[in-house]
Amino acid sequence: MFDFQPVRGRAQAPSLVDQVVQAYTQAIGQQFLRPGMPVPSVRAFARQYGISTFTVASAYGRLVAQGWLAARPGSGYRVAAPAASSRPPRAAAAWQPPRVGSGWLLSDIYADHSIPIKAGCGWLPGEWLNEEGLHQALRHMGRVPALRIAGYGHPCGHAPLREAIAAGLGQHGLPLEADQVLLTQGVTHGLDLVIRTLLRPGDTVLVEHPCYANLLPLLRLAGLRVVSVPRGADGLDCDALDAAARLHQPRALFVNPVLQNPSGATLGMAQAFRLLQAAQRHDLWVIEDDISRELLPGTAPLLAALDGAQRVIYLGGYSKVISPSVRVGYVAAHRDLVRALARTKMAVGLTSPEIMERVVYQVIREGRYRAHILRTRERLAQAHAHVLQRLDELGYEVAVRPQAGLFLWARPAGQGGANALAQQALGHGIWLAPGSYFDAGEADLPWMRFNVAYSGDDALWRFLRNASRAIDRGGEGDGF
Numbered sequence: 001m002f003d004f005q006p007v008r009g010r011a012q013a014p015s016l017v018d019q020v021v022q023a024y025t026q027a028i029g030q031q032f033l034r035p036g037m038p039v040p041s042v043r044a045f046a047r048q049y050g051i052s053t054f055t056v057a058s059a060y061g062r063l064v065a066q067g068w069l070a071a072r073p074g075s076g077y078r079v080a081a082p083a084a085s086s087r088p089p090r091a092a093a094a095w096q097p098p099r100v101g102s103g104w105l106l107s108d109i110y111a112d113h114s115i116p117i118k119a120g121c122g123w124l125p126g127e128w129l130n131e132e133g134l135h136q137a138l139r140h141m142g143r144v145p146a147l148r149i150a151g152y153g154h155p156c157g158h159a160p161l162r163e164a165i166a167a168g169l170g171q172h173g174l175p176l177e178a179d180q181v182l183l184t185q186g187v188t189h190g191l192d193l194v195i196r197t198l199l200r201p202g203d204t205v206l207v208e209h210p211c212y213a214n215l216l217p218l219l220r221l222a223g224l225r226v227v228s229v230p231r232g233a234d235g236l237d238c239d240a241l242d243a244a245a246r247l248h249q250p251r252a253l254f255v256n257p258v259l260q261n262p263s264g265a266t267l268g269m270a271q272a273f274r275l276l277q278a279a280q281r282h283d284l285w286v287i288e289d290d291i292s293r294e295l296l297p298g299t300a301p302l303l304a305a306l307d308g309a310q311r312v313i314y315l316g317g318y319s320k321v322i323s324p325s326v327r328v329g330y331v332a333a334h335r336d337l338v339r340a341l342a343r344t345k346m347a348v349g350l351t352s353p354e355i356m357e358r359v360v361y362q363v364i365r366e367g368r369y370r371a372h373i374l375r376t377r378e379r380l381a382q383a384h385a386h387v388l389q390r391l392d393e394l395g396y397e398v399a400v401r402p403q404a405g406l407f408l409w410a411r412p413a414g415q416g417g418a419n420a421l422a423q424q425a426l427g428h429g430i431w432l433a434p435g436s437y438f439d440a441g442e443a444d445l446p447w448m449r450f451n452v453a454y455s456g457d458d459a460l461w462r463f464l465r466n467a468s469r470a471i472d473r474g475g476e477g478d479g480f
Contacts, residue, residue: 002027006049014457016051016127018116020059028068028079035081039069054126054323062116115426119455120433120448122261122406123324128379128453130322130363130372137362141355153354155342157183157330161361165330169314172293173305174332180309182338182345185352187291187317187329188214191254194287194313194331195222197344204250208236210409210438210447212261212289215254226440229253231263233400235271238278245282252285258300259292259405262438262449266402272301279311286312291329294321295405297377309334318360320406321373327353328360380404383452390461391450394468399447408450411435412468417444421467428463 004023006016014022027033039045042060046053060077063069070080156162162181169176184190199205201223207215209228219226227248230237236255244250255275257267267275279286288303293316304314309332317329331341345352363369384403391398391410399409415421418434425432435445 002032004049006051015125015454016055017058017062017125018457020045020051020056021062021116024059024063025066025068033079035079037079038075039077039079041076052127052129052131054129054131058126115429115431117430117454117457117460119450119457119460120422120431121451121454123319123451124321124376124406125453128376130369133363133366133368133372134323134359136366137359140362141358144358149355149358153351153357155346155351156181156338157352158354158357158361161328161357162330164361164364165316165332169302169305169332172302174302174309174314176309176332180332180335180338182331182333182341183352183357184317184329184331184345185327185349186319187289187315188218189327189352190315190317190329190331191215191287191289192218193341193344193348194315195219195224196348197337197340198285199224199251203252204248206241206244206248206250206253206284207440208255208260209440210262210435210445211254211440212256213433213437215289216440228440231260231265233265235265235267236275238271238274241275241278242281245278245284250282250284252287253279254287254289255303256289256291257303258290258296259402259407261292262407262433263399263409264402264405264407265400265409266296266300267303269301272303272306276303276307276312284311288312288314290314290316292320292405294373295377295380297381297404304332313337318364321376322360322363326356326360328356377404380406380452383456384408387450387452387455390455394461394464406451406453408452409447410450411446411448412464415446418446418448419444422448424467425463428459430460430463 002023004020006019007014008016024033024039033039040048042053042056046056060069060071064071064077067080069077071077156179159178162178162183165181166176166178182190182193184193195218199222202225204225204227205219206227206229207219208231210231211228216226225248227244227250229241229244235257241253255267257272259266276286278284286303286307290302293300302314304312314332315329316332318326319329331338333341381403384401387408388398388401391408395413396410397413411418417436418432419436422432422434433449435447436442438449439445
């Protein structure tokens with residue numbers, strides 16, 4: 001007997017991916033499903049239970065990684081046979097959690113499906129994505145003549161998408177032409193191109209504290225000296241920014257102004273003006289990573305618009321609202337700089353994938369895209385309310401309460417660093433993102449980033465409650 005009754009619309013319910021995984025593991029563990037038996041295809045399961053194919057694919061991927069299912073090319077999925085591994089499918093007790101560290105965060109986590117509760121991840125759940133819009137865009141791509149996509153594509157990217165991006169930024173007060181937009185393979189790729197083009201080994205740059213985790217290794221790889229400037233609820237500490245600029249003579253400042261990763265804070269207008277004034281005084285490039293703007297219900301300053309895209313370089317992308325797997329982002333700047341960035345792009349990787357750029361263009365131009373954005377904002381607001389309630393119940397300090405975006409930045413009372421807690425959590429199938437990920441010096445901070453869309457599982461809060469009790473008793477909480 002296979003019993004699956006999806007629970008929807010309850011903030012405290014496990015994600016649909018977790019529900020599918022739990023249903024299969026119980027059915028296999030109780031031998032209702034036996035080794036070698038076929039299971040429904042991704043599409044058939046999604047259709048039968050009225051859920052997203054993204055959800056089912058994610059669940060099946062996790063079940064394969066954990067040894068419950070086996071994927072056979074051409075014949076779909078079957079219950080894994082004990083002989084397929086050195087241990088039976090239920091040997092999850094022998095699983096060893098990965099070690100907390102930047103290496104796992106930056107590479108292995110993207111392929112590691114064995115962690116069921118991803119409270120520290122940086123993306124939306126698969127079931128939240130705009131599945132119908134993506135399917136429609138992919139169907140459209142199936143009708144595009146092969147000759148149109150046979151070449152490498154333009155160095156700056158698919159022209160209609162660049163025109164759409166320029167028009168969208170114009171609505172935010174930043175008038176641009178399409179030749180001022182360069183398409184990239186995500187915002188991180190754009191950051192890499194900016195670093196390679198403008199900076200040289202030994203240069204000093206300023207970053208926020210806390211800082212977007214994936215930016216820090218890029219800066220280290222480039223041989224740059226990194227100086228942190230404190231970030232508060234309203235923005236950067238501009239007095240500290242001035243002091244750091246006078247002392248270190250940096251070349252650039254990297255800033256994530258809207259629904260910042262990891263704090264969730266959004267830059268206020270007064271802070272935006274002070275930041276740009278400081279950049280003018282100290283002759284700084286300002287690199288504005290604005291990946292989460294569409295998740296903000298209201299308005300917020302756009303630095304590049306206030307500056308006229310002279311010393312501000314603007315980066316955006318679609319991983320937070322369409323899908324991380326499409327890997328389409330963009331850089332907007334004045335024409336001379338865009339041409340230089342395009343030369344760097346071609347030198348290190350040639351053109352970006354036009355097929356994905358065409359898919360994104362089709363998604364954003366179809367009528368349901370705005371409705372998807374609005375629905376995502378609503379779901380995130382509900383998730384924020386639930387997670388904030390749970391954090392408050394545990395007595396956590398929350399840095400900012402944005403009620404929007406993916407992230408909350410919080411710390412428990414009485415705890416030193418968060419690395420040990422994060423490592424213990426992995427042993428319980430919970431991924432936490434400790435503050436060390438977001439610190440230029442990798443200091444073991446007590447703060448943690450919570451992705452509200454992945455933080456509804458009761459098991460997460462039971463673990464954190466037990467951890468808090470262990471801290472109160474003066475122990476480290478091993479064994480709870």
